Amino acid sequence: MRPKVTQMAGLPVNDGGEPGRPGPLPSSTRAEEVRPGNPGKPDRPGPDPGTPRWRRAEVASVSKCFGAIQALDDVSVEFRTGSVHGLLGQNGAGKSTLIKVLNGLVRPDAGQLRIDENPTPFAGSPAWQVSTAYQELTLVPYLSVAENLVLGRRREYGVTSFESTVAAASEILRRWRVDDVDPRKPVKSNPLPVRQRIEIVRALERTDQVLVLDEPTSALDPAGADWLKGQIRHLRDRGVAVVIVSHRLAEIEDVCDYVTVLRDGRAVASESSSGLNEQKIATLMLGREMLQTQRVIADRHDEAPRATNTVLEVQSLSVEPALRDVSLTLGEGEVLGVGGLEGQGQHALFMTLFGAQRPTRGEVLVGGRAVRLKSPRRAIRAGIGMVPEDRKTEGLMLQRTVRENLTLPALRRVSRAGVVSPAKEAQTAAPAMASLGLAAGVFDNAASSLSGGNQQKVVAAKWLVADSRILLMFDPLRGVDVGARQEFFAWMTTFAAGGGAVLFYSSDIDELTTVCDRVITIYRGVVTGSMAGSEITRERVLAGMLGGDS
Amino acid sequence: MSQETATAVRVGERGAAVRSFASRKVGFLASAAVLVAFFAINASISEAVLTTYGFSSFVNAGATVALAAAGLSVVVMAGGLDLSVAAVVALVNVVVATRMQDTSASMMWVSLLAVGIGVAAGALNGVLVTTTGLPSVIVTLATFFIWGGAALLVLDSPGGSVPFDFADLLTGVRGGVPNAVLLLLGLCVLWLLLSRTSLRVNILALGGDRAAARANGVPVAGTEVAAFAIAGFCYGLAGLFLSALTVSGTPNLGADFTLNAFAAVVVGGTQFGGGRGTPVSGLIGAFVLYTSYSILFTIEAPSELNYVLTGAILVVAVVVQNPRRLLVSRSAEPVSGAGG
Numbered sequence: 055m056r057p058k059v060t061q062m063a064g065l066p067v068n069d070g071g072e073p074g075r076p077g078p079l080p081s082s083t084r085a086e087e088v089r090p091g092n093p094g095k096p097d098r099p100g101p102d103p104g105t106p107r108w109r110r111a112e113v114a115s116v117s118k119c120f121g122a123i124q125a126l127d128d129v130s131v132e133f134r135t136g137s138v139h140g141l142l143g144q145n146g147a148g149k150s151t152l153i154k155v156l157n158g159l160v161r162p163d164a165g166q167l168r169i170d171e172n173p174t175p176f177a178g179s180p181a182w183q184v185s186t187a188y189q190e191l192t193l194v195p196y197l198s199v200a201e202n203l204v205l206g207r208r209r210e211y212g213v214t215s216f217e218s219t220v221a222a223a224s225e226i227l228r229r230w231r232v233d234d235v236d237p238r239k240p241v242k243s244n245p246l247p248v249r250q251r252i253e254i255v256r257a258l259e260r261t262d263q264v265l266v267l268d269e270p271t272s273a274l275d276p277a278g279a280d281w282l283k284g285q286i287r288h289l290r291d292r293g294v295a296v297v298i299v300s301h302r303l304a305e306i307e308d309v310c311d312y313v314t315v316l317r318d319g320r321a322v323a324s325e326s327s328s329g330l331n332e333q334k335i336a337t338l339m340l341g342r343e344m345l346q347t348q349r350v351i352a353d354r355h356d357e358a359p360r361a362t363n364t365v366l367e368v369q370s371l372s373v374e375p376a377l378r379d380v381s382l383t384l385g386e387g388e389v390l391g392v393g394g395l396e397g398q399g400q401h402a403l404f405m406t407l408f409g410a411q412r413p414t415r416g417e418v419l420v421g422g423r424a425v426r427l428k429s430p431r432r433a434i435r436a437g438i439g440m441v442p443e444d445r446k447t448e449g450l451m452l453q454r455t456v457r458e459n460l461t462l463p464a465l466r467r468v469s470r471a472g473v474v475s476p477a478k479e480a481q482t483a484a485p486a487m488a489s490l491g492l493a494a495g496v497f498d499n500a501a502s503s504l505s506g507g508n509q510q511k512v513v514a515a516k517w518l519v520a521d522s523r524i525l526l527m528f529d530p531l532r533g534v535d536v537g538a539r540q541e542f543f544a545w546m547t548t549f550a551a552g553g554g555a556v557l558f559y560s561s562d563i564d565e566l567t568t569v570c571d572r573v574i575t576i577y578r579g580v581v582t583g584s585m586a587g588s589e590i591t592r593e594r595v596l597a598g599m600l601g602g603d604s
Numbered sequence: 605m606s607q608e609t610a611t612a613v614r615v616g617e618r619g620a621a622v623r624s625f626a627s628r629k630v631g632f633l634a635s636a637a638v639l640v641a642f643f644a645i646n647a648s649i650s651e652a653v654l655t656t657y658g659f660s661s662f663v664n665a666g667a668t669v670a671l672a673a674a675g676l677s678v679v680v681m682a683g684g685l686d687l688s689v690a691a692v693v694a695l696v697n698v699v700v701a702t703r704m705q706d707t708s709a710s711m712m713w714v715s716l717l718a719v720g721i722g723v724a725a726g727a728l729n730g731v732l733v734t735t736t737g738l739p740s741v742i743v744t745l746a747t748f749f750i751w752g753g754a755a756l757l758v759l760d761s762p763g764g765s766v767p768f769d770f771a772d773l774l775t776g777v778r779g780g781v782p783n784a785v786l787l788l789l790g791l792c793v794l795w796l797l798l799s800r801t802s803l804r805v806n807i808l809a810l811g812g813d814r815a816a817a818r819a820n821g822v823p824v825a826g827t828e829v830a831a832f833a834i835a836g837f838c839y840g841l842a843g844l845f846l847s848a849l850t851v852s853g854t855p856n857l858g859a860d861f862t863l864n865a866f867a868a869v870v871v872g873g874t875q876f877g878g879g880r881g882t883p884v885s886g887l888i889g890a891f892v893l894y895t896s897y898s899i900l901f902t903i904e905a906p907s908e909l910n911y912v913l914t915g916a917i918l919v920v921a922v923v924v925q926n927p928r929r930l931l932v933s934r935s936a937e938p939v940s941g942a943g944g
Contacts, residue, residue, distance in 0.1 A: 192819040194812035196879040198628070201805045206821030214800055217621055238621075238628070256820075 106135035106293035116165030143316035187257035189269035200237035371416030376402035391570030399579035409433035439517025486518035507538030660782035666894035673868035673886035675838025682831035683811035683878030684740035691751035696843025701764025701853025719840035726836020730829035764853035774848035811878020
């Protein structure tokens with residue numbers, strides 16, 4: 055679908071200028087929010103309003119594979135100068151790859167860029183100059199803010215001084231209305247929101263054509279987000295094509311003229327933002343085809359939540375700045391789902407419960423006793439296991455055998471007098487492997503030889519071997535095929551029924567509604583919803599993920 | 605704006621600049637203060653070090669490692685490590701000891717050749733690191749053997765000779781000032797000039813975060829080669845100075861020298877991992893170590909204690925430079941990928 059040329063409602067109407075592009079704005083409305091205090095002062099960079107070098111850039115049928123992963127699949131998007139484009143999608147939807155194609159860091163396997171109908175290379179063309187502010191900031195930590203702002207720009211090897219760099223940087227910061235940053239201080243000494251603004255300022259400063267902002271609000275406070283909106287509008291009015299990449303629509307909704315939604319490497323929608331609301335976009339972003347499953351534990355869903363032994367209790371846990379005051383209980387035999395859009399603090403919650411991150415406040419009780427989860431080792435001893443999303447780097451040692459992976463966290467259990475006993479290893483691992491449906495024959499094969507689904511089974515089996523009672527499963531089924539998913543769900547309920555408990559985060563709502571006894575939702579670091587049994591519906595989970603009401 | 609406010613603003617800016625200079629250079633100023641304090645202790649025990657002869661032999665003793673440490677600091681700043689220091693210095697040393705004739709023309713040409721060998725060896729390290737993508741430790745371990753072997757090919761056992769005039773040029777005293785001090789100050793001035801180009805920022809950017817440097821258009825490969833080449837330049841000077849000091853050639857300088865240079869870099873305050881530091885602090889670190897040796901010598905402690913003392917100073921220096929590591933338990937560091 056091609057973007058419509060219609061203008062979004064609420065945006066300025068063309069005042070007789072070229073069609074399809076907002077004309078110069080009356081300075082009484084927007085310009086004043088952009089530059090409070092001194093409207094009309096012509097101190098901003100960029101071409102004069104109304105003179106962009108081109109009007110329409112079409113990214114046509116771009117595809118890109120990384121190994122077996124189809125990161126982009128026949129994606130077509132159109133960008134216009136003087137407009138703001140939202141690029142939305144879940145993690146893994148292809149947003150990052152598309153950014154890198156746009157700014158020339160990744161060469162697509164197929165597809166092309168046409169600027170005003172002329173084929174143009176993505177990299178190295180003066181007609182296509184992209185400046186990018188990355189989410190994973192590209193600031194050099196020990197260099198001063200000033201040196202970072204001019205980094206890579208000073209082509210001349212002439213003599214400069216630190217103070218002249220500071221002067222240039224102060225000018226840049228002033229121009230972009232950042233007045234609370236000391237350009238002399240190292241970047242590292244600034245808190246994350248400030249660092250993100252510095253990253254953004256650097257990108258703002260370096261473009262007059264295409265500006266790509268990758269999750270620009272992920273670390274910004276509301277004031278920072280307002281500041282950013284002002285700068286975005288300013289650049290748009292200067293004829294820049296602004297591309298905002300995000301998974302959170304709410305904060306950028308009102309600045310976007312067009313929205314493209316990516317899912318699984320495909321552009322599933324691309325249209326004027328006036329026809330979209332948050333609910334519709336969220337559905338587009340998340341909506342995978344419904345798994346052809348009946349609820350694995352449909353009967354249990356309808357029971358009232360049972361009074362069970364609480365095996366894990368989290369009291370007012372905060373992990374600044376990701377998570378604030380989260381409390382939850384996990385009972386024996388229970389699968390508790392966690393719903394949340396990407397980056398709402400769920401990762402910090404899981405990492406903290408696994409001892410890999412320190413909480414700033416709050417307590418964790420395992421089996422009624424307060425525990426200090428200072429390290430994963432402590433967490434494992436407390437009976438907690440973690441099945442992470444990225445099995446390849448966090449879950450498994452791929453080069454080692456299944457045997458070694460299975461027994462690593464519990465070497466004490468398979469040792470005699472401190473020496474690892476191969477017989478005891480096999481004996482301890484066998485039931486765990488059988489319970490997950492792993493063939494005994496793979497025991498001495500390298501973990502890398504297994505399929506993704508089987509690798510994830512090894513990670514889970516590892517915690518059976520370690521005799522963990524509480525499993526933290528952080529989106530473990532991403533990229534796992536439907537069949538293996540079904541087996542996993544069945545195993546999770548069996549594990550819980552056998553006296554275990556599972557805390558299960560999934561980016562896929564259908565997984566949550568399928569397998570969970572209860573679901574809580576997290577939005578911006580706080581719990582926004584809690585539901586049990588038959589209350590667990592797509593709609594309610596989604597509402598909670600978007601900020602909720604309950 | 606009135607004249608008065610303008611002046612006030614300028615004074616305010618000056619104050620900010622001074623404060624920012626002090627805060628940026630705090631590590632450097634601290635190691636310089638330690639050097640002054642050590643030297644004062646040394647002088648209070650024995651005034652010999654304050655005599656012209658005593659001071660010049662003190663500076664001469666430390667200068668070779670100091671020059672090498674200055675060069676090594678640049679590589680460390682860029683996020684690398686260079687194990688080939690001793691081999692390059694030795695190669696330069698034996699070339700000088702076997703080639704230099706007692707004519708001023710020969711002294712000049714061989715000196716240029718010596719520095720050229722240093723620069724070439726360093727640049728080759730850099731080229732190998734950037735083209736192979738291997739860790740610099742591995743590459744320079746290899747070149748350590750290569751240059752060490754080359755030095756043995758030039759001169760298979762300690763020997764050779766260096767003209768007296770040349771030795772005097774570098775290690776002598778003119779008007780009460782040891783020539784070595786002028787050489788070291790000259791290197792500092794050279795670095796000050798160089799640090800006013802974008803090269804210094806590029807080197808620190810490369811060491812601080814390679815991916816970020818690349819994303820910002822820093823010429824990563826060129827910067828890395830330049831860092832190693834600057835280091836090689838310093839090794840060349842170190843080799844020249846060693847030749848003047850020992851008036852002979854020593855082909856197998858050995859790993860001791862490399863380790864001393866590394867110790868000097870760390871004591872000076874340039875931290876491994878890159879992104880911070882200055883070669884001047886390498887000079888200071890080397891002299892902090894040599895002053896401590898000098899103190900041990902003066903109190904007639906067994907010279908074997910030098911090693912123990914080096915180790916102790918190293919540990920103290922690193923701890924002082926990283927006070928937060930003492931306060932924050934390591935397990936609190938988030939694992940990679942954390943921060944969802």
